[in-house]
Amino acid sequence: MTFAITGVTGFVGSFLARFLAGRGHTIVGIGRRALPEDNLLRSILETYQCIPLESSADLHSWWKIDCLIHGAYDTHPGREEINLQGTARLAHLARENGVKQQILLSSYAALRPASSGYAQIKAALEQSLRSVAATVVRPGLIIGEGGLYGRMRSFILKYPILPLLNGGANRVPLVDITDLSLAVEYISKDIATGAFNLFMEDVPTLREVLTEIRSKCRRQTLFVPVPTLVALAPIALAERAGIRLSITTNNLRGLVSNDQVAVRSDLSTFIPNPRAWRDCIH
Numbered sequence: 256m257t258f259a260i261t262g263v264t265g266f267v268g269s270f271l272a273r274f275l276a277g278r279g280h281t282i283v284g285i286g287r288r289a290l291p292e293d294n295l296l297r298s299i300l301e302t303y304q305c306i307p308l309e310s311s312a313d314l315h316s317w318w319k320i321d322c323l324i325h326g327a328y329d330t331h332p333g334r335e336e337i338n339l340q341g342t343a344r345l346a347h348l349a350r351e352n353g354v355k356q357q358i359l360l361s362s363y364a365a366l367r368p369a370s371s372g373y374a375q376i377k378a379a380l381e382q383s384l385r386s387v388a389a390t391v392v393r394p395g396l397i398i399g400e401g402g403l404y405g406r407m408r409s410f411i412l413k414y415p416i417l418p419l420l421n422g423g424a425n426r427v428p429l430v431d432i433t434d435l436s437l438a439v440e441y442i443s444k445d446i447a448t449g450a451f452n453l454f455m456e457d458v459p460t461l462r463e464v465l466t467e468i469r470s471k472c473r474r475q476t477l478f479v480p481v482p483t484l485v486a487l488a489p490i491a492l493a494e495r496a497g498i499r500l501s502i503t504t505n506n507l508r509g510l511v512s513n514d515q516v517a518v519r520s521d522l523s524t525f526i527p528n529p530r531a532w533r534d535c536i537h
């Protein structure tokens with residue numbers, strides 16, 4: 256199959272591109288800026304095109320695409336409309352040009368739109384892409400070499416003391432990036448439609464996840480429980496001042512949005528034996 260992947264330079268997009276290419280698929284990469292000469296993606300992408308979400312650019316080769324995966328997401332504050340309009344524009348172009356299948360990388364957060372601005376946009380994107388019959392996948396926090404999980408891990412490697420939001424009591428649905436990629440490939444082959452919640456059945460607390468990372472990284476990091484509002488305040492101030500940090504208020508709100516997990520996971524529909532979260536943490 257030929258996949259076009261937006262956000263192909265990101266954590267999930269680049270992994271998916273490598274994973275699907277490794278399984279014999281052809282990948283057309285879509286990003287927002289020119290790909291440096293030494294970027295490793297060059298060796299696996301058939302072509303790469305710059306189509307920022309805010310642009311009016313068009314893909315040259317829709318005719319060869321079997322499945323468009325929407326992975327691009329602009330996390331800057333104030334980019335909500337760009338995420339919505341830019342993703343919808345590409346989705347409609349793909350549909351008009353005969354692309355049979357589209358997959359939206361949404362988030363588990365979309366099930367609780369009130370929890371954060373990010374969750375609200377993801378829920379709105381799901382709604383908007385219904386008009387092109389896109390399949391929605393809602394991963395939990397993705398375990399791999401990047402994303403919010405990767406940043407949490409790098410904080411533990413770097414700092415001796417870290418705040419523990421809400422005492423780490425909230426539940427964090429997790430999915431391994433390889434299992435997620437297998438599920439996406441399965442969905443694309445089957446042209447499965449609908450919305451799929453992709454996370455492991457065993458949903459640990461934030462404290463359990465951080466403690467496991469600390470143990471695997473052989474660190475002594477001290478976790479200091481803090482109320483969520485106390486942790487949010489300085490980050491919200493920085494965002495208002497236009498300062499970019501590696502953790503956003505949306506990230507924090509996402510981590511403390513689940514007291515319990517009220518929906519069923521669909522992961523085992525696609526992956527008979529999903530990896531256990533403790534085995535994925537490295």
Ligand SMILES: NC(=O)c1ccc[n+]([C@@H]2O[C@H](COP(=O)([O-])OP(=O)(O)OC[C@H]3O[C@@H](n4cnc5c(N)ncnc54)[C@H](OP(=O)(O)O)[C@@H]3O)[C@@H](O)[C@H]2O)c1
Nearest residue numbers: 262264265266267287307308327328329360362396397402
């Ligand atoms: N990571 C997770 O745990 C997780 C969990 C659930 C859902 N998701 C969803 O999965 C998708 C990928 O997440 P990720 O962790 O891979 O994020 P990421 O590493 O930040 O990647 C985002 C991608 O979007 C691109 N992008 C940003 N702004 C853009 C714009 N204005 N126009 C076009 N492209 C733009 C980025 O390009 P640059 O490389 O140039 O910045 C990058 O390629 C997102 O939709 C995210 O919401 C992620």
